[in-house]
Amino acid sequence: xxxxxxxxxxxxxxxxxxxxxxxxxxxxxxxxxxxxxxxxxxxxxxxxxxxxxxxxxxxxxxxxxxxxxxxxxxxxxxxx
Numbered sequence: 001x002x003x004x005x006x007x008x009x010x011x012x013x014x015x016x017x018x019x020x021x022x023x024x025x026x027x028x029x030x031x032x033x034x035x036x037x038x039x040x041x042x043x044x045x046x047x048x049x050x051x052x053x054x055x056x057x058x059x060x061x062x063x064x065x066x067x068x069x070x071x072x073x074x075x076x077x078x079x080x
Contacts, residue, residue, distance in 0.1 A: 002075035003051050005036055009069040010046075017041050019065050019073070024056045030076065037073055054078040 007017060020040040024030045035047040036056065057075040061067060 002057055002077050003054075004072045005048055005051065005074045005076060007039070007067045007069050007071045007073060008046075008048070010041060017067050017069070019061055019063050019067060020045055021063060022060060023047075024050075026056055026058050026060055026074075028056050029079070030054065030056060036076075039067070048073070050076050052076055052078045 010017070018040045020038040022037050023035045024037075030036055030050040030053065032051075032053050033049045036050050037048045039046045039048065054076040057077050060074050067073065
């Protein structure tokens with residue numbers, strides 16, 4: 001079962017959140033806690049890390065897309 005990579009809820013006063021950069025793309029393997037995507041919140045950045053070891057599965061929103069808290073950006077297909 002795939003595990004979603006979700007945009008975190010950063011509080012009610014959160015400015016627009018945008019995808020700044022992808023570190024891992026569709027089909028690439030990631031390790032637990034490895035950064036997968038960088039989000040831009042106002043002038044600050046935040047890395048979302050892999051919740052498990054596995055392969056990245058889409059959809060992958062393009063860089064500079066506006067995203068909302070709770071939105072699924074990708075899935076991680078666990079590997080053992």
